Amino acid sequence: MKLGIVTGIPGVGKTTVLSIVDKILSEKNIPHKILNYGDYMLSTALKEGYVKNRDEIRKLPITKQKELQILAAKKIVEELSTIGDNGLGFIDTHAVIRTPAGYLPGLPKYVIEILSPNIIFLLESDPKIILERQKRDSNRTRLDYSDINVIYEVLQFARYSAMASAVLVGASVKIVNNQEGDPSIAALDIINSLIL
Template identity: 80%
Template sequence: MKLGIVTGIPGVGKTTVLSFVDKILSEKDIPHRIVNYGDYMLNTALKEGYVKNRDEIRKLPIERQRELQALAARRIVDDLSTLGNNGLGLVDTHAVIRTPSGYLPGLPKHVVEVLSPNVIFLLEADPKLILERQKRDNTRARADYSDIYVINEVIQFARYSAMASAVLVGASVKVVVNQEGDPSIAANEIINSLM
């Protein structure tokens, strides 16, 4: 199985692009599975009573977040192992998480070595566009990302973090721009880079 990790700041359009990836791979009859890292962390955090919703995870103490990261990585690898050698696994996550204590790597050593991706994708867009997308999405609480300066800072930290993670496992890092109006362009770029 080939594994790609798709990262990006909240509002960049990861969910939309990955839905196009899913559609394209399904049409080509390529075995694949797309999982959301945060879902794995959230399910454990809810079960343990640590949080009431996804956006509270990044406000947990760092030690608790590390624990949730490690559990999620092991469960994802177990779930994706059913794809076999010809399958494609994609993990939707963040390269960095902005917390009250500072930036937490989304792919620290104890996580990236378990996942062992082939490619780490950085899905990016113009910061002004990201801010507009965040404002349109009223299903999430993203006030701590709703500033152009912060968005630019997160994008830069994500690049540094992705490269540092890639060094640990010999993965490549690819920046993919999610152009407004046609997420299929970014989806095809992800697929072509991973195959």
Template identity: 60%
Template sequence: MAIGIVTGIPGVGKTTVLGKVEELLSKRGVRYKIMNYGDYMLRRALEGNYVKDRDQIRKLPLNIQKELQLQAAKAMYDEAQALGEGGVGLVDTHAVVRTPQGYLPGLPKHIIEILGPNVIFLIEAPPALILERQKRDQGRSRLDYSEESVIEEVMQFARSFAVASATLVGASVKIVINREGSPEEAAAEVVKVLTGG
């Protein structure tokens, strides 16, 4: 069983790329599960009456965010393990979270050691393209990522945090560029790394 963590700044197109990854894995007959970290955290945050929507999670006090991270990681690890040998578990998340208190590692030691990934993917695109994609996605509130300089800074932190997390568990870090109109290319690269070909 392989676990891949797919990260990227909001608006980079992770969801689109993962949709194409799902298609490729299905065609190959690979057992897989794509798990969105935010969905798992949101479920627990709603149960605890901490938030009303997903974008409020990163504005919660750090101690609450950390507890939600931990609960979500344990649930995702269990579900990935249930895939058995030859299965692929994919965790859709962020390597770093920008909060009012500063940058929070999306994959700190206590989380990355639970998940034990083989590889951490950084899905990237030019900041101007990310801003354009954010404007097209009217279903999310991303006002705190509304400048190219902020996006560039977050991407730099994401790379640093991904390498730090990978070092703790001996995982590799792979940068995958999500070019406009070509999410299939990015997806094929992810699948190739996870399945060895």
């Protein structure tokens, strides 16, 4: 199995792009799984009574976030093992998480070594477009990302973090631009890069 971790700031369009990845691979009958790292963290956090919703996770004490990251990584690897040797796995997550205590790596050593991806994708867009997408998404509370300067800063930290994580497992890092109006371009770029 080949594994790609698709990262990006909230509002960049990871969910949309990965839904297109899923559709393309399903049409071509290529075995694959797309898993959302946050779903696995949220499931445990809700069960333990740590949070009431996903956006509260990044406000938990760092020790709790680390605990949730490790548990999620182990569950994801177990789930991906069912794809088979010729399958493709995709994990939707963040390279960095902005917390009240500062930036937390989304793929620290204790997580990236468990996952051991082939490629870490950085899905990016123009920060102004990201801000507009965030405003349109009424399902999430992202006030701590709703400043253009913060978006620029997060994009920079995400690049640094992705490269640092990649060094630990020998993965490559690829920046993929999610163009406004045509997320299929980014989806095909991700698929073609992982299939190589």
